Every structure is written in C-alpha cells, then in structure tokens.
Amino acid sequence: MADVRDTDRELPPLDTLAARLEYLFDKIRPTLDELSDTDEPGRKYTNKEVADKINDAAPETGVTISAAYIGELRRGVASDPRTSHVRALASAFGVNSGYFVDDAAAQRTQDQITLLNELRRMDVKQVALRQVLADNGLSATDTQLIEQMVARLRAVAEGEGNGPGTTSSSPDNRG
Numbered sequence: 001m002a003d004v005r006d007t008d009r010e011l012p013p014l015d016t017l018a019a020r021l022e023y024l025f026d027k028i029r030p031t032l033d034e035l036s037d038t039d040e041p042g043r044k045y046t047n048k049e050v051a052d053k054i055n056d057a058a059p060e061t062g063v064t065i066s067a068a069y070i071g072e073l074r075r076g077v078a079s080d081p082r083t084s085h086v087r088a089l090a091s092a093f094g095v096n097s098g099y100f101v102d103d104a105a106a107q108r109t110q111d112q113i114t115l116l117n118e119l120r121r122m123d124v125k126q127v128a129l130r131q132v133l134a135d136n137g138l139s140a141t142d143t144q145l146i147e148q149m150v151a152r153l154r155a156v157a158e159g160e161g162n163g164p165g166t167t168s169s170s171p172d173n174r175g
Helices: 002-008 017-027 047-056 067-075 083-093 103-121 124-135 140-157
Strands: none
Touching: 017 067, 017 083, 017 103, 047 067, 047 083, 067 083, 124 140
C-alpha cells in the first residue's frame, strides 16, 4: 500500500536551482560502472564525483568545475552559474539542461526520474501493466488490486498455491 501512496504523492517543489540540483543528487545514483568494488550500490553521488564527470568531459566541452562550487550551488550559496556549468551539470546527471530553468521541463524530468526509479524497483512488466491500467482510467487502488490478482494467479500457475489447505483444482481456495 505504501507504493501506491508514493506514486500518488506530489513531487517536491523545485523553485530554486539549489532545490533542483539537490533533487538530482537525491534521486539519481551512480551506475554500476561508476562504482568501485568497495562502493555500496544505491548510494548518492558526491560533489567530487559529479565534478570529476564534468572535468573528464572537459576536452570535448571545454567546461571544468570544482566539487566546492557544486557544493555551493547545492546549498544555494552560489545561485547564478554560467550557462556552460548548467549544461555540464545536466549532462553529468543525464537530464535536459532545461530542467534547471524551465518549470515544465523540470516537471517532465521529475516524472521521468520517478518512472525510472520505479522501473528499477519493480519488474518492468508490472510497470507496463500499471501504465496500461492508468491509461484506461483505473485508479491507483484498482491498479493495485489487479496487480495482486495477477501475482496470485501467477503463484497458482507456478504451483505455489498447492500447499496445505489448497487444491490444484480450486485455485481460488473456495472449496
């Protein structure tokens, strides 16, 4: 049930560059390729890691940035970065640079990040089912009920429902 509340909850307001940048740090995680063997999967990026990503691309982009400056941007101490820094930060997180300056772009990015995080947490088929059900006007509660029914039918089909007190000929356990 908590999953339903999470998907229905309003996204946080992102009315400053600092809030938008902090949102990216909070929601986007390093890929497995970016983690070392000792790193914990699912941890947040550090300012230094994002600065390193930007600085590693400097031969192509001509943009460099310090971890300290990224920290200032996150805290709102610095609030008017150069356009090249905005583009570099967006690129480091894999989002459109409009995210930092356009409310509609920020909302689209938030929606995409929410969907991507849900895809990571769940089976892709379940996410696709939710989308189809939502597209057909079903509420989040209805969608959750259908997902539970599908999970139960899958369990019965795989024989998980054939324990004590169940019969294979009565998957709904009425008899």
